[in-house]
Amino acid sequence: MHCNSFSLYVHWPFCTIKCPYCDFNSYKKKNIDSDEWLKGYLKSIDAWASLYSQKKNIKSIFFGGGTPSIMNSEIVMKILERVWRYWSPTENCEISIEANPNSVCKNKLRYLKEFGVNRVSVGIQAFNDKDLKQLGRDHSCLDSLKAIETVQNIFSNFNLDFIYGRQFQSINEWEQELSEILAIGAPHLSLYQLTLEEKTSFYKLWEKGHLKGMPDEKLSSELYFLTGNLCSKNNYINYETSNYSKENFFCQHNLSYWKYEDFLGIGPGAHGRLTINKKKHASIEIYNPDKWLQSYLYKERPLPNLSPLSEKTVFEEKLIMNMRISKNIPISWFNEKKLESKLYDLQKYNLLKKENGHLVLKKKGKLMLNHVSSELLECF
The missing domain is CATH 1.10.10 (Arc Repressor Mutant, subunit A)
Structure with missing residues (x-):
C-alpha cells in the first residue's frame, strides 16, 4: 500500500440529460454559474488541506460525475493548480476525466492534456442506436465512433464504458457487439451488466411491471462468462469484476478504492476514506449541489464531515x-x-x-x- 500517497475524486454533479438507469448524484442542468462553482471547489480544497497531511503525494485524480467534460476547462485547470499548491503528484500520477460522446471536443481535450489530464473515460454504453435510445442516451452510434477516434488521436490511455444485459439483448447480439468493441483495441474497457438501482426511472418502471425483456439469472450468467472469455482471447486482463485492461493500463484511481487505500472526495455527495493519526476515517460531503456550494461559499471556515470508522x-x-x-x-x-x-x-x-x-x-x-x-x- 502507498501509505504516503492518496487519490483524489472531484465530483461534478451536472449532466445534459439524466439517464433512466443512473443512480449517481447527478442532475440535468444547463445554466451553471461557473465562477461560483470554481470558488466552491477551491474553498473545498483549502478546507481539506487544513485537515489532511500535505506531506502526502497524490497518485491519481479522477473528475467524475455527472459529466465533467461539459464543465469549463478553466475550472479543471484552476482545480489542478490549487491541488498542486498543497500536494505533489507521484511520478506517474494518473489524471482522468469522464466524458460522453457528444461532449468530446478535440480542442478542449488538447487543452486539458496540456494541464496534466492523461486519461479519458468515455461513456458509450451501447453500439446500436435502438439500445442507446432505450437507455435514454442523447448520442448516436456514429457520435460514439467519432468521439473514440478523437480520443485515440490525443490520448494513449483511455477507457470505454459499455452496458450489457440490456432489454431483449440475446447472447448472440452481445457477442457480435462485444467483438466490434474489442476490434477497436482500447487499452481499457468497463463492461457493466445493467442493474436496476432503487430511485432510478428504470427501477420504478420495473416495479410496475413496465420494464420488459430483462435477462434472467441464467442468461446473466452466460453473458458474464462470454464477456470474460472474449476479452481474455483478445488479451484483456479481467482485473476487477467489471473491468478489463491491456497490460499496464489498469485504472490506478479505481485500484486505490479496491485496495482500500486512502482517497479524498470533493464535490456534492463525494465520499472519502482517509487515514488520520493511524486511524481510518470516513469523509462525506453535503449531497445536495446547491447546499454544498452554499456551505463553502458563505462559511468563513467550512469544515468537511469526518468520522472515525470502527x-x-x-x-x-x-x-x-x-x-x-x-x-x-x-x-x-x-x-x-x-x-x-x-x-x-x-x-x-x-x-x-x-x-x-x-x-x-x-x-x-x-x-x-x-x-x-x-x-x-x-x-x-
Missing part, C-alpha cells in the same frame, strides 16, 4: 473491496473459529480454496461474489 467497519469495507479485484485474502484477517464454520460449505461448493495462508476465489465464486462476501463478512 475496526469492524474497516474489516467489512476492506474485505468487500479486495474481493472485487479477486485479491487473495489473508486468513489472518478473520476470526479463526467463525471462518472454519463457513469454509466447509464454501469449499464444498467450489467457491474458494485455502492456499498459502490466504483465501482464493475460484471461477464459480467470482460469479457468486455477493454470497461469498456475505458469508465471510460474518467472520470478524
Whole structure:
C-alpha cells in the first residue's frame, strides 16, 4: 500500500440529460454559474488541506460525475493548480476525466492534456442506436465512433464504458457487439451488466411491471462468462469484476478504492476514506449541489464531515473491496473459529480454496461474489 500517497475524486454533479438507469448524484442542468462553482471547489480544497497531511503525494485524480467534460476547462485547470499548491503528484500520477460522446471536443481535450489530464473515460454504453435510445442516451452510434477516434488521436490511455444485459439483448447480439468493441483495441474497457438501482426511472418502471425483456439469472450468467472469455482471447486482463485492461493500463484511481487505500472526495455527495493519526476515517460531503456550494461559499471556515470508522467497519469495507479485484485474502484477517464454520460449505461448493495462508476465489465464486462476501463478512 502507498501509505504516503492518496487519490483524489472531484465530483461534478451536472449532466445534459439524466439517464433512466443512473443512480449517481447527478442532475440535468444547463445554466451553471461557473465562477461560483470554481470558488466552491477551491474553498473545498483549502478546507481539506487544513485537515489532511500535505506531506502526502497524490497518485491519481479522477473528475467524475455527472459529466465533467461539459464543465469549463478553466475550472479543471484552476482545480489542478490549487491541488498542486498543497500536494505533489507521484511520478506517474494518473489524471482522468469522464466524458460522453457528444461532449468530446478535440480542442478542449488538447487543452486539458496540456494541464496534466492523461486519461479519458468515455461513456458509450451501447453500439446500436435502438439500445442507446432505450437507455435514454442523447448520442448516436456514429457520435460514439467519432468521439473514440478523437480520443485515440490525443490520448494513449483511455477507457470505454459499455452496458450489457440490456432489454431483449440475446447472447448472440452481445457477442457480435462485444467483438466490434474489442476490434477497436482500447487499452481499457468497463463492461457493466445493467442493474436496476432503487430511485432510478428504470427501477420504478420495473416495479410496475413496465420494464420488459430483462435477462434472467441464467442468461446473466452466460453473458458474464462470454464477456470474460472474449476479452481474455483478445488479451484483456479481467482485473476487477467489471473491468478489463491491456497490460499496464489498469485504472490506478479505481485500484486505490479496491485496495482500500486512502482517497479524498470533493464535490456534492463525494465520499472519502482517509487515514488520520493511524486511524481510518470516513469523509462525506453535503449531497445536495446547491447546499454544498452554499456551505463553502458563505462559511468563513467550512469544515468537511469526518468520522472515525470502527475496526469492524474497516474489516467489512476492506474485505468487500479486495474481493472485487479477486485479491487473495489473508486468513489472518478473520476470526479463526467463525471462518472454519463457513469454509466447509464454501469449499464444498467450489467457491474458494485455502492456499498459502490466504483465501482464493475460484471461477464459480467470482460469479457468486455477493454470497461469498456475505458469508465471510460474518467472520470478524
